[in-house]
Amino acid sequence: MESHETKYSNSVEEDYDINQDQAAVTRRIQRLSLHLNPISEPPVSSDRLQLLTCAGRAKINVSDEQLAKYLRGKHRDIQERVYEYFNAKPDLQTPLEISKDEHRELCMRQLVGLVREAGIRPFKYVVEDPVKYFAVVEAVGSVDMSLGIKLGVQYSLWGGSVLNLGTKKHKDKYFEGIDNMDYPGCFAMTELHHGSNVQGLQTIATFDPLRDEFIIDTPNDGAIKWWIGNAAVHGKFATVFAKLMLPTHDTKGVSDMGVHAFIVPIRDMKTHEVLPGIEIHDCGHKVGLNGVDNGALKFRSVRIPRDNLLNRFGDVSRDGKYTSSLPSINKRFAATLGELVGGRVGLAYSSVGVLKIAVTIAVRYSLLRQQFGPPKQPEISILDYQSQQHKLMPMLASTYAFHFATSYLVEKYAEMKKSRDEELVSDVHTLSAGLKAYVTSYTAKSLSTCREACGGHGYAAVNRFGSLRNDHDIFQTFEGDNTVLLQQVAVYLLKQYKEKFQGGTLTVTWNYLRESMNTYLSQPNPVTSRWEGEDHLRNPNFQLDAFRYRTSRLLQSVAFRLRKHSKTLGGFGAWNRCLNHLLTLAESHIESVILAKFIEAVRSCPDVSSRAALKLVCDLYALDRIWNDIGTYRNVDYVAPNKAKVI
Numbered sequence: 001m002e003s004h005e006t007k008y009s010n011s012v013e014e015d016y017d018i019n020q021d022q023a024a025v026t027r028r029i030q031r032l033s034l035h036l037n038p039i040s041e042p043p044v045s046s047d048r049l050q051l052l053t054c055a056g057r058a059k060i061n062v063s064d065e066q067l068a069k070y071l072r073g074k075h076r077d078i079q080e081r082v083y084e085y086f087n088a089k090p091d092l093q094t095p096l097e098i099s100k101d102e103h104r105e106l107c108m109r110q111l112v113g114l115v116r117e118a119g120i121r122p123f124k125y126v127v128e129d130p131v132k133y134f135a136v137v138e139a140v141g142s143v144d145m146s147l148g149i150k151l152g153v154q155y156s157l158w159g160g161s162v163l164n165l166g167t168k169k170h171k172d173k174y175f176e177g178i179d180n181m182d183y184p185g186c187f188a189m190t191e192l193h194h195g196s197n198v199q200g201l202q203t204i205a206t207f208d209p210l211r212d213e214f215i216i217d218t219p220n221d222g223a224i225k226w227w228i229g230n231a232a233v234h235g236k237f238a239t240v241f242a243k244l245m246l247p248t249h250d251t252k253g254v255s256d257m258g259v260h261a262f263i264v265p266i267r268d269m270k271t272h273e274v275l276p277g278i279e280i281h282d283c284g285h286k287v288g289l290n291g292v293d294n295g296a297l298k299f300r301s302v303r304i305p306r307d308n309l310l311n312r313f314g315d316v317s318r319d320g321k322y323t324s325s326l327p328s329i330n331k332r333f334a335a336t337l338g339e340l341v342g343g344r345v346g347l348a349y350s351s352v353g354v355l356k357i358a359v360t361i362a363v364r365y366s367l368l369r370q371q372f373g374p375p376k377q378p379e380i381s382i383l384d385y386q387s388q389q390h391k392l393m394p395m396l397a398s399t400y401a402f403h404f405a406t407s408y409l410v411e412k413y414a415e416m417k418k419s420r421d422e423e424l425v426s427d428v429h430t431l432s433a434g435l436k437a438y439v440t441s442y443t444a445k446s447l448s449t450c451r452e453a454c455g456g457h458g459y460a461a462v463n464r465f466g467s468l469r470n471d472h473d474i475f476q477t478f479e480g481d482n483t484v485l486l487q488q489v490a491v492y493l494l495k496q497y498k499e500k501f502q503g504g505t506l507t508v509t510w511n512y513l514r515e516s517m518n519t520y521l522s523q524p525n526p527v528t529s530r531w532e533g534e535d536h537l538r539n540p541n542f543q544l545d546a547f548r549y550r551t552s553r554l555l556q557s558v559a560f561r562l563r564k565h566s567k568t569l570g571g572f573g574a575w576n577r578c579l580n581h582l583l584t585l586a587e588s589h590i591e592s593v594i595l596a597k598f599i600e601a602v603r604s605c606p607d608v609s610s611r612a613a614l615k616l617v618c619d620l621y622a623l624d625r626i627w628n629d630i631g632t633y634r635n636v637d638y639v640a641p642n643k644a645k646v647i
């Protein structure tokens with residue numbers, strides 16, 4: 001009780017000047033957060049930061065210029081162009097208070113301005129240099145996340161479907177209009193009754209050989225396309241995913257060829273009126289991202305030319321014959337979805353962008369904010385509290401870790417687009433699913449922690465945590481629900497386990513599994529499990545081995561449990577019985593990949609002081625994750641009690 005009273009009197013009398021009006025407080029915070037906004041200049045003029053090593057023994061002088069150069073890589077310039085454009089255009093900056101309809105219009109003006117006035121051509125970059133494209137996505141997302149998503153809908157989803165699922169005739173016809181925003185479009189996959197289960201979609205596209213057209217129909221209300229970005233107001237076209245039905249001469253009358261994608265014009269190019277046979281409803285005000293106009297689409301016998309089938313993986317001839325280079329519906333479906341990973345890569349990368357903003361605001365504010373202190377001495381910075389450090393420093397370390405991991409993903413994606421190498425395709429598919437799920441979940445949780453770490457001022461809308469949290473929240477669900485995506489990672493690991501452990505070559509990312517599986521099977525070493533020296537704990541070999549050991553153990557044990565349960569429960573039931581185990585396996589694998597990429601990035605950093613600073617945060621990332629799962633490590637005696645204590 002006494003300490004509460006002290007706390008209360010401290011905060012009212014010493015920290016707040018109670019005569020200072022709220023407007024002045026707000027102005028002070030606004031100035032602060034203007035500095036914190038990445039589109040503004042950094043507040044610290046000195047270009048050298050000093051870091052204390054963990055034991056407080058030595059200081060590292062870090063050149064933030066060198067560090068920034070290393071981190072932001074070759075596409076720093078295009079990001080600067082985005083920031084400069086919006087900094088010079090106050091009328092294009094999103095105000096704090098704005099209605100849904102105004103926000104949607106502003107978001108469209110921002111996108112059109114970026115493309116037509118600032119001359120930034122995201123679609124060109126999608127084709128020529130995907131790494132540059134993702135740099136733009138990250139930068140615009142920090143201006144307004146609605147803009148980042150609107151841009152993603154236009155270029156990754158609608159544009160990406162035309163590029164990746166269509167053929168030359170589609171690119172020739174639509175590329176320019178998509179690029180210059182004459183053809184705003186939608187990606188209409190999700191239905192009211194089916195989101196994650198894409199194979200359950202019910203919209204149908206029936207071929208009419210007499211008129212050489214497809215007829216698009218919504219057979220029931222559960223099949224209404226739902227949540228479709230750009231549909232409520234701006235879209236002129238939609239890529240509609242539907243089951244392709246071909247007429248047959250048997251009693252059934254039609255044959256279901258599986259889910260395919262079709263370009264369907266939804267609004268008149270001149271009048272912008274909704275076209276006949278199409279009903280569009282507005283999905284309304286959302287928890288966040290209100291600059292994006294999500295809508296619902298219903299089709300009643302809407303006719304489109306046969307050419308509007310995006311026919312890269314399956315085609316229909318003039319006389320109604322189906323051809324495909326792929327042998328089965330499942331293979332075509334996998335190839336179709338496989339081509340759409342670009343959106344997922346963009347989300348993982350942008351989510352790190354959001355985390356960067358939030359953690360920057362929280363850390364800088366924590367340095368400036370002072371509360372309490374030793375008797376008769378100045379108050380101390382709240383960042384000096386152990387609890388505040390515990391909240392924010394592992395998060396800061398994770399931000400660096402995710403930056404390098406998602407940068408690696410983006411590069412691999414670009415490489416895959418060029419080479420189309422099959423192993424790389426499946427590696428990128430799994431890595432994008434895993435990183436998207438892992439990073440967006442982490443960022444979503446961290447946004448609340450950052451708000452809390454900034455106390456009441458964190459709750460002022462001007463300081464951004466509210467909008468960041470609301471806008472980012474759905475990153476966990478769209479482009480694949482995180483729980484569903486992690487299962488794809490688990491499936492892939494099990495496949496590798498089954499197929500390739502007896503001597504085959506594991507693909508790049510998973511090579512570590514064979515080695516660590518051997519270590520795992522040979523039981524933890526009772527001597528090293530007791531080692532507790534700083535050199536040992538900061539040794540990347542120890543850290544990686546710990547992460548990989550855990551993954552191998554989870555993989556081996558879940559494979560065993562699945563085999564056991566499938567005898568009584570069948571495949572589906574056994575999977576469900578082991579589901580949490582499988583999700584932990586997937587997360588553990590992704591953490592191993594993140595750590596491996598971080599260690600590589602530290603080693604490759606050319607600037608000595610930046611390298612030393614990065615090594616510190618890399619160690620923090622590794623030891624924090626080991627600590628989070630210390631129960632597992634202790635249970636199997638991988639880490640002895642003395643070592644656990646030191647960690």
Ligand SMILES: Cc1cc2nc3c(=O)[nH]c(=O)nc-3n(C[C@H](O)[C@H](O)[C@H](O)COP(=O)(O)OP(=O)(O)OC[C@H]3O[C@@H](n4cnc5c(N)ncnc54)[C@H](O)[C@@H]3O)c2cc1C
Pocket residue numbers: 153157187188189190193194195196197226227228229286289294474477478479480481482483484
């Ligand atoms: C703002 C917004 C924008 C969107 N934009 C688009 C767009 O432009 N185009 C488009 O096509 N779609 C879009 N979507 C839809 C989005 O892609 C889907 O919401 C998403 O795929 C998830 O589907 P669902 O909502 O049906 O959730 P469900 O699949 O019903 O999932 C609900 C819950 O069930 C759990 N669950 C489901 N299956 C499993 C399983 N196998 N194992 C364990 N748990 C499971 C999930 O983890 C989740 O917690 C958008 C959605 C929103 C909210």
